[in-house]
Amino acid sequence: PAQWTPDILATLMFVVQKGRILLIRKKRGIGAGKVNGPGGKFEPGETALQCVLREVREELHIDIEDAREMGVLNFSFACGTIPEIRCHVFMATSFTGTPTETPEAEPFWCPVDGIPYDLMWQDDRFWLPAMLDGKRFEAFFTFEGDRMLEFSLKAED
Ligand code: 6OG
Numbered sequence: 001p002a003q004w005t006p007d008i009l010a011t012l013m014f015v016v017q018k019g020r021i022l023l024i025r026k027k028r029g030i031g032a033g034k035v036n037g038p039g040g041k042f043e044p045g046e047t048a049l050q051c052v053l054r055e056v057r058e059e060l061h062i063d064i065e066d067a068r069e070m071g072v073l074n075f076s077f078a079c080g081t082i083p084e085i086r087c088h089v090f091m092a093t094s095f096t097g098t099p100t101e102t103p104e105a106e107p108f109w110c111p112v113d114g115i116p117y118d119l120m121w122q123d124d125r126f127w128l129p130a131m132l133d134g135k136r137f138e139a140f141f142t143f144e145g146d147r148m149l150e151f152s153l154k155a156e157d
Pocket residue numbers: 010011012028029030031036038039040041075085087121122123124143
């Protein structure tokens with residue numbers, strides 16, 4: 001939908017290094033208890049890149065060196081009381097510091113061929129494999145609570 005405008009702007013970061021991906025168990029906020037990448041909501045005046053670098057620093061105490069924006073995820077919720085979210089998704093291969101547990105997130109490395117999709121938001125299995133193949137993408141998802149109702153995805157060939 002071309003005229004769709006989100007209530008919340010957010011970001012996600014996936015660091016991939018030596019066949020492994022850096023994921024978190026999210027301890028609070030939207031999706032607490034789920035596995036995801038680090039990330040979060042924009043602060044006023046921030047760009048997507050500034051937001052994702054700040055969020056990764058706050059959540060894991062590392063500084064990303066080569067962030068690349070790969071795609072955009074748009075989430076709407078059927079109940080209408082949860083705000084609609086547009087999420088800019090980044091990848092990187094290089095960072096400084098050591099991924100450290102914080103009150104927001106518990107980091108862990110996972111083989112890229114063993115991503116625990118059953119512990120993640122239901123949309124991730126549809127776009128994360130394409131992104132890991134280097135494809136750019138945009139997708140729209142409708143959720144009812146935790147349950148994905150429908151989606152459309154455009155990814156590069
Ligand atoms: P904070 O509460 O941490 O910002 N997020 C989602 N990620 C996926 N993969 N699927 C969803 O399906 C999501 N809804 C939200 C975006 C929220 C964080 O949670 C992500 C942000 O990184 C509905 O400030």
